[in-house]
Amino acid sequence: MxxxxxxxxxxxxxxxxxxxxxxxxxxxxxxxxxxxxxxxxxxxxxxxxxxxxxxxxxxxxxxxxxxxxxxxxxxxxxxxxxxxxxxxxxxxxxxxxxKGAGWVVSGRGYKEYRLGDYSHWLQKRVENDANWAKIRSCLQDGKVCESLGRRNQTLDQFINDNLSPIQSGCCKPPTACNFTYQTETVWIKPIGFNSTDNPDCNTWSNDQTALCYDCQSCKAGVLANLKNDWKKVxxxxxxxxxxxxxxxxxxxxxxxxxxxxxxxxxxxxx
Known part of the structure; x- marks a missing residue:
């Protein structure tokens, strides 16, 4: 039986x-x-x-x-x-x-992210040049910033928007840079601008293939997104x-x- x-x-x-x-x-x-x-x-x-x-x-x-x-x-x-x-x-x-959480920015609907807030193991993964080159390529292929740039928002609409961690970290400069808003992915630096406090301000580029993809804030945004996914998994x-x-x-x-x-x-x- x-x-x-x-x-x-x-x-x-x-x-x-x-x-x-x-x-x-x-x-x-x-x-x-x-x-x-x-x-x-x-x-x-x-x-x-x-x-x-x-x-x-x-x-x-x-x-x-x-x-x-x-x-x-x-x-x-x-x-x-x-x-x-x-x-x-x-x-x-x-x-x-x-470890790791977004920082609330005064007067903004979105959060910003800092690489140093996350575990050293995760930091090493994104600071590795070979790893980051692949991640950067995937971010560009995903057209996350490109879709953000097509919203045609006013400054008031943009600063009250609930951006994703990757959009906040990779598609715009940090708020502390005080750049002038033109569009969601175009920001004007003051003439002769050079920041010693935040290297991401110097890294930012209006070139739509560059933006802030090499910024520390972008790597932090990727880790914030990864953290949320791993928690679910x-x-x-x-x-x-x-x-x-x-x-x-x-x-x-x-x-x-x-x-x-x-x-x-x-x-x-x-």
Whole structure:
């Protein structure tokens, strides 16, 4: 008689198999239509996750439905390592995103961001020239500042706008620079301007391909955005962890059932 735990585990892995096919299909579709390096970069982890889910679910189906103790043991070992890895990543995500918050600017609807407010580990990632070159390219490909520049707002409308961290840090100079507003992405520096207090003021350029992409405030805005995303991912990971622990417990029951059944191959022996 098929044990309940084996049947439940098999059903869960069939669902995981369907999900893996969908994830693989999404990754291949994204790679087919990718027009930028950023989109191609996103394709690789999606395909990797889909392939992992496919192998993982097939091993679970074979182990539970075909009563293969060896496959089920490998499945449980892989799941245990996955639970451990996911737990460590979730803990790490909470630790590195614990610091850092936007600064409220008087008379402004948006916040501004400072690189030094974030964890040293995150700072090192964006201060690395090779890493930042890729991030900068993705920001330009995403046309975040270009879309901001098409709003045609007055100064009053702009300063009361709720800009995203990347828009605030990368698409405009810091408020402390006191530049003259022309458009959302065009600001006039005073003649002979040179700031020793804030290097971002000197870095700012009205060249629409440059703007403040190399500013410390832009890197801080990216980290603020990353922090928000990682907090959401970490929260989802907790839910996934609970689910995986439940599945792992069911798998352990199925493994025990398989061993018992293999110990007594014929009903008359039990």
């Amino acid at each position: 098929v044990r309940v735990s084996n049947g439940v585990l098999g059903a869960l892995n069939v669902a995981a198999l369907v999900l893996s096919v969908a994830v693989l299909g999404a990754g291949l579709w994204l790679g087919h239509r990718a027009g930028t390096d950023c989109e191609r970069f996103l394709q690789r982890p999606i395909v990797a996750v889909g392939a992992f889910l496919l192998v993982f679910s097939l091993a679970g189906i074979a182990g539970s439905c075909c009563r293969s103790s060896c496959l089920l043991w490998l499945y449980l070992l892989a799941m245990f390592l996955l639970i451990l890895l996911l737990f460590c990543f979730t803990l790490f995500a909470f630790l590195v995103t614990n 970490a929260t989802v990971n907790i839910i996934i962890l609970i689910f995986l622990i439940v599945v792992y417990s069911i798998g352990c029951c199925a493994f025990r059932n398989n061993r018992q059944d293999n110990s007594y191959p014929y009903p008359g022996w039990k």
